[in-house]
Amino acid sequence: MDIIRKELPLEIEAYQMHLKAEDFNRTAADVHKINHKIKILGLEKGCAIAEKYRLDLKKHSLKLKTDFEGILSSMLFFIQKV
Numbered sequence: 001m002d003i004i005r006k007e008l009p010l011e012i013e014a015y016q017m018h019l020k021a022e023d024f025n026r027t028a029a030d031v032h033k034i035n036h037k038i039k040i041l042g043l044e045k046g047c048a049i050a051e052k053y054r055l056d057l058k059k060h061s062l063k064l065k066t067d068f069e070g071i072l073s074s075m076l077f078f079i080q081k082v
Contacts, residue, residue, distance in 0.1 A: 004037050005079050011037075012072055019065075028057040031068065038071065041078070046071040 015030035035050040049071060053064035 001079070001082060004040065008034070008037055008075060008079060012076070015072075024057045024060050028054045031057065034072070037075065041075065043071065043075075046074075 011030060011034050015027060015034065018026040018030055031050055031054040035047060035054070038046045038050055049064055049067050053068045056063055
């Protein structure tokens with residue numbers, strides 16, 4: 001859990017930076033990294049959304065952006081409380 005607490009905010013920051021720069025390939029890579037932490041936390045539905053979002057990003061689609069960022073918010077809230 002300590003590793004997730006340390007790495008997740010940095011990975012989210014990189015995700016946001018690459019998304020803002022419209023670097024879809026790097027953003028997809030960031031989502032892939034974050035998805036490992038989603039798996040560790042046991043969020044099965046979140047994993048599926050993250051994987052679909054990653055594939056969508058490769059097509060320059062942001063259709064699942066809101067859903068994915070909701071997962072990020074939940075994860076940040078969880079790691080702050082645990």
